Amino acid sequence: TQLLEQSPQFLSIQEGENLTVYCNSSSVFSSLQWYRQEPGEGPVLLVTVVTGGEVKKLKRLTFQFGDARKDSSLHITAAQPGDTGLYLCAALQGGSEKLVFGKGTKLTVNP
Amino acid sequence: KAGVTQTPRYLIKTRGQQVTLSCSPISGHRSVSWYQQTPGQGLQFLFEYFSETQRNKGNFPGRFSGRQFSNSRSEMNVSTLELGDSALYLCASSLAETGSYEQYFGPGTRLTVT
Numbered sequence: 001t002q003l004l005e006q007s008p009q010f011l012s013i014q015e016g017e018n019l020t021v022y023c024n025s026s027s028v029f030s031s032l033q034w035y036r037q038e039p040g041e042g043p044v045l046l047v048t049v050v051t052g053g054e055v056k057k058l059k060r061l062t063f064q065f066g067d068a069r070k071d072s073s074l075h076i077t078a079a080q081p082g083d084t085g086l087y088l089c090a091a092l093q094g095g096s097e098k099l100v101f102g103k104g105t106k107l108t109v110n111p
Numbered sequence: 112k113a114g115v116t117q118t119p120r121y122l123i124k125t126r127g128q129q130v131t132l133s134c135s136p137i138s139g140h141r142s143v144s145w146y147q148q149t150p151g152q153g154l155q156f157l158f159e160y161f162s163e164t165q166r167n168k169g170n171f172p173g174r175f176s177g178r179q180f181s182n183s184r185s186e187m188n189v190s191t192l193e194l195g196d197s198a199l200y201l202c203a204s205s206l207a208e209t210g211s212y213e214q215y216f217g218p219g220t221r222l223t224v225t
Contacts, residue, residue, distance in 0.1 A: 033213060042115070042201050042216030043154075088154065092212055098167050099144070099212055103153035 004089055004102035012108040016078055021105040023089035024071040030092065032072050034063055037086040037104070079109045113138065115217035117202050123223045129190040132220045136183050136204030142166075143185040144214065145177060148199040157200075160185055189222075197224045 005024045013019055023032065031050045035043035047056050049065035049072060056063045060083075062075040076083055086104045093100045116135045124130050136143050144167075145157040156169040160179035177187045183204075189196055199221050203214035
């Protein structure tokens with residue numbers, strides 16, 4: 001079973017700071033998804049990256065898929081309290097149609 | 112379009128009882144997946160249904176079962192509840208038949224087993 005390792009596990013920062021969270025694996029993926037989950041709610045899809053080296057931007061969020069399609073990063077510029085949540089990466093398990101999730105990075109942005 | 116809905120939102124059961132959770136997918140989505148989320152294990156895949164057939168299954172005991180109806184609505188059943196079954200159960204729908212596995216999640220059912 002391939003694993004998606006996310007780091008850091010917890011991150012607490014002040015409003016206005018920049019941050020990067022990571023999603024790594026030893027396996028190659030055809031695509032990778034990022035979700036954000038707020039307390040008491042289900043995860044919400046932020047982006048899907050497909051091509052090695054691809055960079056996608058969503059307002060202050062920048063997502064990058066590694067050249068070898070084994071890793072991904074999420075960079076947030078000028079974090080705001082509304083960015084607080086659990087950030088999850090997910091990818092299809094090799095040879096199946098099962099979506100595997102990392103354990104997530106719990107981000108807290110303090111005002 | 113209405114999102115994925117799950118009922119009930121909260122449930123308290125006793126060890127040994129059984130429970131049924133319900134999920135209504137986004138209109139037009141024929142794939143419904145179920146996940147268990149706990150602080151220790153994170154989000155774990157339970158099973159996926161597509162056109163009333165179980166298409167994929169995770170590594171959970173047979174006490175966990177599900178089904179999908181012709182209108183794509185799905186139910187999940189857990190029998191002989193154990194304390195360790197306390198978790199947030201999430202349902203997600205997707206347009207899996209197009210090759211997209213992007214999941215649209217409901218708010219979840221918080222199950223507490225005492």
